[in-house]
Amino acid sequence: MAFFDKVFASVGIGSATVDTKLERDRYTPGETINGVVEIRGGKVDQQVDDIYLSLNTTYLKESDDKKYNVTATIDRFRITSPFTIGKNERKEIPFSFQLPLDTPLSIGRSKIWVTTGLDIKNAVDPGDKDFIQVVPNQLMNAIFNAVDGLGFRLREADCEEASYKVRGRLPFVQEFEYVPTSGPFRGRLDELEVVMRPSGNGAIELLLQVDRRARGLGGLFAEAAGLDETNVRLTVTSADIPNLQQQIQSVIQRFS
Incomplete structure (x- = not known):
């Protein structure tokens, strides 16, 4: 059974999960964002090569007289070095980063969100998405x-x-x-x-x-x-x- 657990974990079934908890969801450009990444181990031990946070938005791009939405990464933050998450283990990793000054404001159709990901070899990257409100200073x-x-x-x-x-x-x-x-x-x-x-x-x-x-x-x-x-x-x-x-x-x- 342990062999099948390892196989399933390698394709993302029963593998580690991630959940990011932000201190709050409302910021002005330049403010510091604090939070915790909570990782829960799956059915087997897994090597986590990286945990990263990406700050994202969308923008309109024009091509052949047509406009369409494109996702853009405003910034990306690496928050830990490689480690092993044990079977059913729970870890909390605190983080802190500065919201870039050129982050768009949450006005009109502009949406801003933080994506969390784990780099796990031979496994589906578990992700988490948290929207934030960016307000004028x-x-x-x-x-x-x-x-x-x-x-x-x-x-x-x-x-x-x-x-x-x-x-x-x-x-x-x-x-x-x-x-x-x-x-x-x-x-x-x-x-x-x-x-x-x-x-x-x-x-x-x-x-x-x-x-x-x-x-x-x-x-x-x-x-x-x-x-x-x-x-x-x-x-x-x-x-x-x-x-x-x-x-x-x-x-x-x-x-x-």
């Missing part, structure tokens, strides 16, 4: 409030594949697409796209795409040629929060 919240205060309404938020000129270490950026419904830019802009790129010193680089509304025949030709869009970069810090709305308004006005 103080400066990000101030940016959202400033844009809202200028009369813009968030229409869509999504992670999309980006060009090498715009992307950071990841192949995508998270875009927040706004439309003006009131305030000084209603009737002047079609939309405003905002991308936030946090840096390690607490600053955020804002990439703004200002899409002007066509005015007259010349405006229609400009819109058809894509000349009605202007890309602007603006770096802000926590010190700018009291005057953030005025700063963003001033930048948009120059190109609207």
